[in-house]
Amino acid sequence: MEVALVKHIAALAGSLPGGKPARRVWELLRDSVVNGEMNDHLALQCSRVAIEVCRRYLGPYHGKTLELMILGYLNFGGDVEKGENMMREMMEGLDALQVFDERHAGVRMNMAVFYNSHGMYDKGAEVVLEVVGNEWMLRESMRYHGVLYRLYWELANSRHKQGRLVEAEKSYRDALEVAKWEISEERGGRAEVLDGLVHLERCLRDMGEEREAENVKEEREMWIKDGLERAGEIEEVSVVF
Template structure:
């Protein structure tokens, strides 16, 4: 008897589905170097994601996704493409830099295979001839991406400094000491940025330049401690600092940072993450936006797999990925609003915790940079005016500091400097309390003092501003002393 059941119509992937699964597809096809047919089977079986081969190829073209060039095939590619190059003068080229490829490996492989082709005299002769037919605007360094993936694969285990296997549930979770590790990394990143701002912008007086040099010296002195902590997003932060130094034209400082990390990586007892960072930096790994997007994609997928999509750490990295992917602040604000709605739908609208605060804080920061102070105050005001949200904010002093800071900045852009002062002083109060409790020179206190100096000068209260500036000088001097530096060594 014929069945009356109508077969369910296959639902093809739509634009939203492609964006949601972009990271997984890219990882399978590009990072793991799987054949397209196998990628399609995995996506259908494990994710219920249905698309034709033509659809995949169309998306790969739009995303700029290509297969990595394996160093083991370097000699074969060189030989074939060098012969073909005589007949094709114009094509897209994917250049493999000499320092990014260990030429001994493909050369040894060729010798074992007893190839009839004579070997190249040296790597310098061979490598400039390496091309593929793929048109690509940037270099893809296979070894760097795979090193990063391997680092996170290994790190998600009980021996890691920041994850552990829960004895009750048996799942991977973040260790309690991670907030302290994260504070050290954020502190280092902020010191570098403050120092860089003072060194790159023409100072109104020579004291600005001297302050920048002193703060940078403290940052370098604290670097070994931060590298040893193996923060989950350490790699991203360090590469971001190198990129900032490149963009600012501070080639000397960039060179010093690279050398410092290379020296630390060779020291006994250094964690594996330091070695990987040093390897990436020494390989000539490009830090353009496209490479940063791919790098962050790998990390986000690792965290989703091990900690889940709604974990605080996963969401932080997803925001970093979105910031790298989008090119302007308006677009970044837009995708952050979408992420917030996605989290609300995922964890429930009756939930409001540090994850929501973190997204709203980053949204406010993006709106501020997009020159939308009214919208910044609207976002922060939604937290300040809601008693439940305000109570949650008070549980997280770091977020409270940032909300006060961003509100003050937004009011300053509206020339409401007197109102802004109250928010600056609230932020400064949080930072000062932290300094007293930890007996440390927390850099957020320096940021708050700088903001207060600017605010007071905008109000015309120059003597008050000078008083706070003198306090800043004392703080910087104490920072130098705590890391064993002398003030007059600048």
């Protein structure tokens, strides 16, 4: 549908004399692709239309609708209170469905990111603790790659920014444990391990735990070396075949 729409606009713009609206729309879309930057006004209008279409045809709590609403706000929203209310309404609406799936985990993860990005660290931690403190939600979150890692990471980030370093260290280690478990289940996780080790090392240095920080640094270097060796093996196999 996206390709068909773009082709239609391009054909329409080409058939009209200069100055017509369709030509201007096409120029904006074309320039966004060429320059890698979307015109803010056009992007905002496209976002609103996409959200309304998804809400109408897929439903207000469909995963795509929620994703577009969150991305739309993160890209164009400036009112913190409005953003908080929007996400709270999402979460309450999902909770009313009495199920817990990727949508719930994703909304809560994005809420934690939202709160932390606006310096509301206690609220960010509270959202995460609602999940990791609930055995059922915790178990369900493990089904979705990267979600539980990011929840623990946001909890660690909240505590780190607050200067609660001991708690931050524990949450970074919890995040790493999840990432390593995902690797053992062959569900990815290597990028998360490297990310987690970087932040754990910083936390330990802030605590003055230099020896332990060096151990973490060595572990990170080991993971990098292992990743490069794996990449080399894959390249050699692809060349042979």
